[in-house]
Amino acid sequence: MVVDKTYPFNRIIIAIDGYSSCGKSTTARQVAAALNYSYIDTGAMYRAVTLYLLQNRIELNDTAAMQNALHAIRIEFNFNPISRCNETYLNGLNVEREIRTQYVANSVSEVSAIPEVRRAMVAQQQLMGHKRGVVMDGRDIGTHVFPKAELKIFMSADPLIRAQRRQLELREKGECVELSEIVENIKKRDHNDTTRTESPLRRADDAQLLDTSFMAIHEQVAWVVEQAKIAMMKLTHTTSMA
Numbered sequence: 001m002v003v004d005k006t007y008p009f010n011r012i013i014i015a016i017d018g019y020s021s022c023g024k025s026t027t028a029r030q031v032a033a034a035l036n037y038s039y040i041d042t043g044a045m046y047r048a049v050t051l052y053l054l055q056n057r058i059e060l061n062d063t064a065a066m067q068n069a070l071h072a073i074r075i076e077f078n079f080n081p082i083s084r085c086n087e088t089y090l091n092g093l094n095v096e097r098e099i100r101t102q103y104v105a106n107s108v109s110e111v112s113a114i115p116e117v118r119r120a121m122v123a124q125q126q127l128m129g130h131k132r133g134v135v136m137d138g139r140d141i142g143t144h145v146f147p148k149a150e151l152k153i154f155m156s157a158d159p160l161i162r163a164q165r166r167q168l169e170l171r172e173k174g175e176c177v178e179l180s181e182i183v184e185n186i187k188k189r190d191h192n193d194t195t196r197t198e199s200p201l202r203r204a205d206d207a208q209l210l211d212t213s214f215m216a217i218h219e220q221v222a223w224v225v226e227q228a229k230i231a232m233m234k235l236t237h238t239t240s241m242a
């Protein structure tokens with residue numbers, strides 16, 4: 001992992017991992033804004049790869065085609081001043097909307113379990129975070145991408161509450177999906193994420209648990225910002241003692 005020592009030492013890496021639809025991305029984005037940090041949504045990167053593979057009809061077990069595809073895929077995040085959010089670009093095209101559809105959601109955990117895909121994405125994520133001052137959310141950030149992150153949070157919530165949140169999110173985007181279908185999709189993704197051989201979703205030993213079942217987003221954000229300030233203070237103290 002490359003860590004650029006020219007950046008201020010009290011800028012920390014915040015790793016937020018956890019199950020899908022716990023509010024990870026919304027929390028991470030708002031925490032990044034509050035601290036003036038950059039925000040990297042690693043789920044969006046796996047979604048963008050999935051979209052590319054689906055669009056180009058690439059068989060997931062065709063290793064050669066997969067390697068070619070990974071070389072052809074360029075993922076970037078660009079800030080949209082109107083929505084005030086980072087949006088995902090795949091080979092120069094804004095795919096923010098497409099990657100959030102159920103069509104992509106149905107295949108993303110299968111794609112994200114492929115070792116070659118993970119290796120390529122993890123390398124990019126480590127590069128994106130090397131300047132520090134970053135909030136990164138995903139499934140393996142605290143365990144694999146930045147195992148030495150100064151602050152690690154593991155988010156979880158009741159599956160039914162997560163499904164209701166996801167249904168609302170999809171409805172706002174004009175997509176109507178039955179709650180039972182979403183519950184099934186969430187359960188399947190949880191199972192795939194936690195049981196895959198390559199970097200399964202698990203709470204790092206030093207991650208703090210945040211159950212968001214009965215929390216509002218602003219409460220989650222405030223809690224994480226507080227933990228971040230404590231982690232920054234600890235880091236400043238350690239650095240000044242060294």
Ligand code: DC
Pocket residue numbers: 020021042043044046047108109112113137138139140141189193
């Ligand atoms: O966070 P999300 O729901 O947008 O993630 C989409 C999928 O990508 C999800 O099935 C898990 C996978 N993922 C992963 O395997 N590792 C990450 N660091 C981030 C997401």
